[in-house]
Amino acid sequence: MTDTALPVPQPTPQAAPERQAFLDEPVSEVGDLSQWTLMRIRFSKNKLAMIGLWGMIVIYIVVFLGAFIAPNEYTFQDAQYVFGPPSPITFIGPNGQLGLRPYVYATTTVLDQAKFMFVFTVDKTQKIPIQFFVHGDPVNVLWFKTNLHLFGLENTKQRFYVFGADGLGRDMFARVLVGGQISTTVGLLGVALSIVFGSILGTASGYWAGIIDDIMQRIIEVLGAFPQVPLWAALAAAMPPISSNFTVVHRYFLITVVLSVIGWTGLARQLRAKVLSYRTADFTQAALAAGSSDIRIILTHMVPNAASHIIVTAALAIPSMILGETALSFLGLGILPPAVSWGALLKDAQQVSVVLDHPWILIPALAVVLTVLLFSLLGDGLRDAVDPYSI
Amino acid sequence: MINYIFRRIGYMAVTLVIIVILSYLIIELPPGTYIESEIARLRQQGGNVGQDQINALTKRYGLDKPMYVRFGLWVGGMFHWPPDFGESFAYRLPVRGLIANRLGLTIAISTFSLLVSWGIAIPLGVYSATHRYTLPDYGITVLQFFGLSIPGFLLALVLMLFAQRVLGQQVGGLFSDQYTTAPWSLAKFGDLVQHLWIPIVVIAFGSTAWLSRVMRANLLDTLNMQYVQTARSKGLTENVVVWKHAVRNALHPLIMILGGSLPGLISGETIIALVMNIPTVGPMYFQAQLQKDEYLAITFLMFLAFLGVLGNLLADIALAWVDPRIRYE
Numbered sequence: 170m171t172d173t174a175l176p177v178p179q180p181t182p183q184a185a186p187e188r189q190a191f192l193d194e195p196v197s198e199v200g201d202l203s204q205w206t207l208m209r210i211r212f213s214k215n216k217l218a219m220i221g222l223w224g225m226i227v228i229y230i231v232v233f234l235g236a237f238i239a240p241n242e243y244t245f246q247d248a249q250y251v252f253g254p255p256s257p258i259t260f261i262g263p264n265g266q267l268g269l270r271p272y273v274y275a276t277t278t279v280l281d282q283a284k285f286m287f288v289f290t291v292d293k294t295q296k297i298p299i300q301f302f303v304h305g306d307p308v309n310v311l312w313f314k315t316n317l318h319l320f321g322l323e324n325t326k327q328r329f330y331v332f333g334a335d336g337l338g339r340d341m342f343a344r345v346l347v348g349g350q351i352s353t354t355v356g357l358l359g360v361a362l363s364i365v366f367g368s369i370l371g372t373a374s375g376y377w378a379g380i381i382d383d384i385m386q387r388i389i390e391v392l393g394a395f396p397q398v399p400l401w402a403a404l405a406a407a408m409p410p411i412s413s414n415f416t417v418v419h420r421y422f423l424i425t426v427v428l429s430v431i432g433w434t435g436l437a438r439q440l441r442a443k444v445l446s447y448r449t450a451d452f453t454q455a456a457l458a459a460g461s462s463d464i465r466i467i468l469t470h471m472v473p474n475a476a477s478h479i480i481v482t483a484a485l486a487i488p489s490m491i492l493g494e495t496a497l498s499f500l501g502l503g504i505l506p507p508a509v510s511w512g513a514l515l516k517d518a519q520q521v522s523v524v525l526d527h528p529w530i531l532i533p534a535l536a537v538v539l540t541v542l543l544f545s546l547l548g549d550g551l552r553d554a555v556d557p558y559s560i
Numbered sequence: 561m562i563n564y565i566f567r568r569i570g571y572m573a574v575t576l577v578i579i580v581i582l583s584y585l586i587i588e589l590p591p592g593t594y595i596e597s598e599i600a601r602l603r604q605q606g607g608n609v610g611q612d613q614i615n616a617l618t619k620r621y622g623l624d625k626p627m628y629v630r631f632g633l634w635v636g637g638m639f640h641w642p643p644d645f646g647e648s649f650a651y652r653l654p655v656r657g658l659i660a661n662r663l664g665l666t667i668a669i670s671t672f673s674l675l676v677s678w679g680i681a682i683p684l685g686v687y688s689a690t691h692r693y694t695l696p697d698y699g700i701t702v703l704q705f706f707g708l709s710i711p712g713f714l715l716a717l718v719l720m721l722f723a724q725r726v727l728g729q730q731v732g733g734l735f736s737d738q739y740t741t742a743p744w745s746l747a748k749f750g751d752l753v754q755h756l757w758i759p760i761v762v763i764a765f766g767s768t769a770w771l772s773r774v775m776r777a778n779l780l781d782t783l784n785m786q787y788v789q790t791a792r793s794k795g796l797t798e799n800v801v802v803w804k805h806a807v808r809n810a811l812h813p814l815i816m817i818l819g820g821s822l823p824g825l826i827s828g829e830t831i832i833a834l835v836m837n838i839p840t841v842g843p844m845y846f847q848a849q850l851q852k853d854e855y856l857a858i859t860f861l862m863f864l865a866f867l868g869v870l871g872n873l874l875a876d877i878a879l880a881w882v883d884p885r886i887r888y889e
Binding site: 387388390395396397398400402404406407408409488495496500502518524531541542545546 | 824
């Protein structure tokens with residue numbers, strides 16, 4: 170696959186129609202195209218997988234520009250808007266005409282002395298237009314400081330809460346977007362670590378077999394026997410509390426390590442099976458006869474062959490890592506404040522009574538479901554592209 | 561067959577020993593002890609804790625001894641009859657009595673969820689494989705993807721809201737208030753079912769989605785086999801062909817992952833029990849972990865892993881039983 174010694178016919182402008190013919194009829198002329206090109210073609214033909222891919226790209230852009238997209242800063246607390254509902258939006262302008270510009274009704278907050286609760290009343294007569302590129306709270310977007318926001322309200326004390334507010338009067342929309350930065354990357358980093366551990370240990374156990382393999386198999390069996398969340402919780406509970414020399418960033422990285430403690434076993438098992446089958450293959454025997462060292466055989470002959478499977482296994486592991494982080498943070502053992510993640514936001518939803526009164530605090534869960542769904546579609550598409558005969 | 565089982569049990573013994581050591585180390589190694597959190601708590605309440613009181617507490621819990629001695633004592637206790645797993649610091653009670661009921665309930669709920677998910681997943685998988693690329697098949701596929709993407713606790717919360725708002729049921733816990741101390745009766749049993757249907761549905765949902773996907777793929781593979789064609793050409797009815805020839809062979813990989821799915825079910829059960837306040841392992845375990853109630857946490861973790869190992873063993877034996885090729889390997 171990576172061997173370029175053989176003269177491969179390069180696609181020339183004249184050959185383009187033939188290539189098109191192949192695209193229409195994928196079974197013919199398979200030998201013309203490299204394995205990776207074949208996979209790319211198969212992948213791009215899979216509509217669901219493409220939805221997953223583009224959906225994820227959009228999500229990453231949205232969460233990393235989140236501070237700019239959301240009208241409020243995510244830590245801004247509005248004591249007048251504790252557990253405030255999503256701002257009501259209308260497309261009917263002040264002159265009674267249906268238009269493209271959305272308006273927000275003005276909302277006033279009154280403290281109900283008897284029940285000791287905030288009561289939010291919507292003033293249907295007062296409409297505030299939503300404007301684009303307004304100046305608001307100063308925020309950090311990636312590496313830039315700005316007070317420009319994609320949309321919001323201008324020249325008013327009224328604030329715009331797309332998803333309502335949480336128990337401290339903070340904008341849920343901003344928190345969901347900013348929290349996504351952690352939730353969508355924790356899986357990627359965890360999987361990256363799993364790939365490192367899993368490929369080293371899996372290859373070693375498959376290649377050298379014998380006692381190394383036995384030990385590795387026992388370790389994998391033991392780790393597989395532990396239920397994930399209790400084991401993760403035990404490891405997360407071992408972390409020191411947040412302080413000046415153990416910041417939320419340290420914790421974030423340790424959480425990815427914790428997630429990959431179980432994650433690598435699946436990859437190691439797959440790779441071991443692959444390497445075991447390559448061990449007796451002719452190309453390995455030929456390399457051995459030519460005097461290649463073990464490391465060379467592994468790195469230049471086996472790993473490139475297994476690369477596609479490593480990628481697929483990794484992609485399929487990302488959703489379960491995202492769900493794992495969500496579960497841990499939901500239990501209060503994962504990402505801790507002041508950092509935000511979707512799981513940490515859902516921690517407020519632990520009590521049914523709270524959810525019953527303020528259903529919008531479940532919105533972060535929809536973000537989790539959407540992301541996991543898109544990643545699953547992507548992973549499934551990758552698997553089908555690499556091996557059309559598997560599940 | 562006997563030979564095979566003995567060999568597997570031999571492997572299992574090694575695994576169990578590693579689990580005991582690992583569970584102990586995971587909980588015990590991190591710094592901080594129960595005493596420290598207890599002292600902090602006492603100080604917070606205004607009381608001043610004297611050094612001799614600290615010493616007394618340390619001695620009482622044996623925390624002055626080095627770790628390997630404590631590990632030896634703890635493991636030694638397990639070999640007594642009845643086994644002794646140490647004492648819970650927070651409850652001041654033997655761990656054995658505390659966990660017995662909860663572990664039983666966790667096993668019961670997980671097993672029941674397992675049966676439910678198998679009972680649904682196999683027919684669902686068979687249907688969607690035999691009706692491939694039809695509307696119901698697409699519907700099932702969509703459901704499967706959602707089943708895999710929804711976190712269990714979210715589904716539990718949504719179902720609890722539904723049960724409370726629409727059905728008007730009391731949710732959370734095992735029994736309604738009036739039945740908690742009542743003797744067993746049909747009404748009490750009905751009340752139990754009303755409380756347990758949500759956790760069972762939630763726990764079973766994810767694994768049903770996954771299992772039915774695996775079943776569909778396996779059956780699609782076996783339906784292409786020549787023996788299926790032979791069966792058809794013999795003039796057997798389609799039902800017999802599918803259920804007797806194809807499904808029986810497609811079940812093997814499913815049995816293989818049966819053992820692996822048990823830890824997942826237990827893991828899901830622990831979170832949902834916490835959300836729904838069901839007196840199983842979950843709430844007590846997470847509590848013990850936060851308080852550094854060591855022996856309680858260690859014993860829970862150890863037994864949960866034992867269950868996983870046991871599930872693997874049972875799955876292997878079941879597989880050897882249905883597939884002679886494995887026994888003689």
